[in-house]
Amino acid sequence: MEAFKSEHRHFIIYKPYGYLSQFYSNSKQQKAKNFLGELYDFPEGIMPVGRLDEKSEGLLLLTTDGQMSNFINSKKVEKEYYAQVDGDITKEAIEDLKKGVEIGFEGRKYQTKPCEVFKLEGVPNLPKAIQKIRDDRHGPTSWVSITLNEGKFRQVRKMTSAVGFPTLRLVRVKVGLIHLNNMRNADVIEVDDFIV
The missing domain is CATH 3.30.70.1560 (Alpha-L RNA-binding motif)
Structure with a gap:
């Protein structure tokens, strides 16, 4: 079990079906796509920890802490x-x-x-x-x-x-230890830290 706590900001979201795991795109082909930034007023520097493809849904972690993101993206976290x-x-x-x-x-x-x-x-x-x-x-x-x-x-x-x-x-x-629980489509929860 590893806890990450800092001045960074962390979010747990329910990524809906049909959304890309990114915040914007300059690509003309993706202008009609849905992006995570439409769900909430996220802070600058926010990044998804891993990804879910457009047709997948569910638990997605977001953070402004690149070190924490790298840890969770490693093969240590189920x-x-x-x-x-x-x-x-x-x-x-x-x-x-x-x-x-x-x-x-x-x-x-x-x-x-x-x-x-x-x-x-x-x-x-x-x-x-x-x-x-x-x-x-x-x-x-x-x-x-x-x-x-x-x-x-x-x-x-x-x-x-x-x-x-x-x-x-x-x-x-x-x-890791973070569960979807009773979250619903497009729910966004800000947390003090991640315990994974």
């Missing part, structure tokens, strides 16, 4: 995700995910590290999805918890696809 997958995920698929699967990363094959995976009983208590997700009339879906201490681009989505159960919704619920 991150837990809830993934709603297409189909009723099998025990075999879960075992494969636990052992590590081969995914594509930067044009090469990559073997994911062993990780903690289990099937959730029922639907987790999360905010209603902003994006449209097909319902059970088109076949079953199920939820899994995946805890990683690595974070390749779109890794969880690639992992569930590799075992035949593509991700329909992805929510990060935990970073």
